[in-house]
Amino acid sequence: MIRSISSNWRAWTGVGAACAVAAALLVAVGPDGSGAPRAATASGHRWVTDDAGRALILHGLNTASSAKSDPGGMPWIEEKDVQRESDALGSDFVRFLIQWRNVEPQPGSYDDAYLREVETRVRWYGRRGYRVMLDMHQDIYGPAVKGNGAPAWATEADGLGVTEQEQWELKYVEPGTIRAFDHFWGTRSGGRDLRAHYAAAWAHVASKFADDPAVIGYDLMNEPWGGSVQGPAFEAGPLAALYRRTITAIRAVDRDSWIFVEPEAVSANWGLPSALPRLTDPRGGGDKARIAYAPHLYPLPMDLGGGYTGSTKSQVDSTLDSWREQTEKTARRLGAPVLIGEYGLDMTLPGAGAYVTKVRETADAMGAGTAYWSSDPGSWSPWDKELKPTALVPILDRPGPRAIAGDPIAYDWDVKSRTLTVRWRGAADVLGGTEIYLPVRYFPEGGRVAGGVQQSWDAKSRILTVTSGAGEHTVKVTPAG
Missing domain, CATH: 2.60.40.1180 (Golgi alpha-mannosidase II)
Structure with a gap:
């Protein structure tokens, strides 16, 4: 979840060459696509469908940020918490966080005990009629560079460091993080083919859940970041190549589940264009394809603080309009349905409730599903620290x-x-x-x-x-x- 890099944009100027790449991103992607024809729905009348052929409108929560720091990779929830969520919100969907570090703790060695724990929690949701999307989550690449996601053995930072930052997102432009991503994407010579491991790890996960009726599909990577390669060059190049490779690997073991792809977050989250190209599904084209588009939504003006009020409100509304236009344009290019993989706000900020309502209304107008960030108790959540309902509950219970x-x-x-x-x-x-x-x-x-x-x-x-x-x-x- 990249929320507040913009509030420290000027601080990036001291990070060296990585800063120049990141700062150039806004220029590289530009205000492309203005005036493009609008479809009646986000994706030209394509929908995530069930086995009966019905169009699904999925709404729920992300579960959960707590899994990032847990050594075993498990979220905070127990089965009673899933029941509470079902009762309070009527949710029928969850974006469930998993991590590469837990799936493949050593090269080519998979932790099936971890996946059985995931399966147990998937079953909690499945018994209540939920559909589960498994999300291979990363932030700041992995623990070896002070983030989460990738295992240490797959982190090649060449000895470069990462300094903790008050705004955690700024660690994305630390030298060690940039280098780890560059080696992962293969944009720097001399590293291993870590993408092959990543695709194989996904295939292993998919082989375990291909026949699970609760699992609707797989989100291939949370908020991809290109390291020193940014914008269209990243999305149309290394990112699309990884997606193609991983889609092929998954389809070898699971022909039917939906595969969700995300754009580069640092532009698309803010309503800027994506250059992600159309991706072929080995299932076939047209209605046979089951590839969906799962961008996140964190409007840039809100990163400056102040909530959804005053001049910030009008700026956010403009950003929402841009985000919808660019999301619909990308979805049409991909031939894909849309699901908002993350959105949310600190509910203690002024106007927060009106903002969440606005996003849900936007999603309804687009025909898009949503996954609110997140189920973790606190000020962003439907539950406070004592697990009592917050003001968010009646807004999400729609x-x-x-x-x-x-x-x-x-x-x-x-x-x-x-x-x-x-x-x-x-x-x-x-x-x-x-x-x-x-x-x-x-x-x-x-x-x-x-x-x-x-x-x-x-x-x-x-x-x-x-x-x-x-x-x-x-x-x-x-x-x-």
Whole structure:
């Protein structure tokens, strides 16, 4: 999660050549794509789908930052915490952090005991109807350069150091970090082919979870950083090459799970363009492909502090507009659905609740899923340090469709009128009904359906199922009673 590099942009000037590369990034990517045609949805009507062919609108949390520092790589949660989350938020999705250092502690040697612990936690979510995305997480490359993610044996810093920084993100431009990334990407000669190890590690993970019904897919790398190669040269070069290699390795053991790819974070997170090229799925093209786009969203003006208020609010709104435009443009180029892999804010800041609401409304307008950062108790979380609900809970606990039997057109939640409107084009070859989540805070007795036929209502899961066939449907749901 890169949030506040911008607030210390001037401090980068003392880091030497790495600073020049990073500073040039803003110029390199530029305001490309303005005026590009807008699709009705983020991805030209492509969606993450389930095995029945229904479009999935996934919402949940990241679990969890605590896994980064835990020696065993496990998050703070117990099964009761997953149940609390399900009850309070109605979540149906989790971005679950794993790390290369735990998967492959020694070259070519995989820790299956660690993966069994991951499997245990995946099962907790699966029993509650969640879909799990496994995220190979890194920040500042790995522990050997004062970050997390990569194992020590895969860290080639050539003796260069990394100094701790008040803003932790500034460690990305420390000499040792830059050198470790350069060796990993193969942009500096003399190192080992660490990318081969990385792709093989992913294949090993995928072989363990290919048949797990709860695991929807794999996020190949958290917030990629190019070291001394930045911008389009990095995304279209070393990053795309790693993605192609890893996709091929995963598809050798798992033909069906979704594969999620991220852009270079330090530009795309702020609403700047991505140069990530279209990636081929060995499954085939068109609807056969299962590659999705999972950018993060941390608007640059907020990095300067002050929350979502005053002049910062207008700057953030402009950034959100740019972020949506650039995300949709990249998604169309990739032919991929969109899921916001991370977004969030310290809820003690002024306007934080309005900001999170704005992001969720933006996601709904795009037809994108979301994973809020994160489940760790604290000021960013739905839970405080005593695990009591924070003001974030009623914001995230939002009505909306979960699975749509066809191609979604639009959906909208009007909190004032307590009306949820869902429009879609039905498809005869899609199995199952359209599932809609109705939280108890707005729909204590369930929902009243207009424009469709209610098939079932599950008061425990708060899921209303509506039957549909071919043709266009507009369903409005209001509180029953």
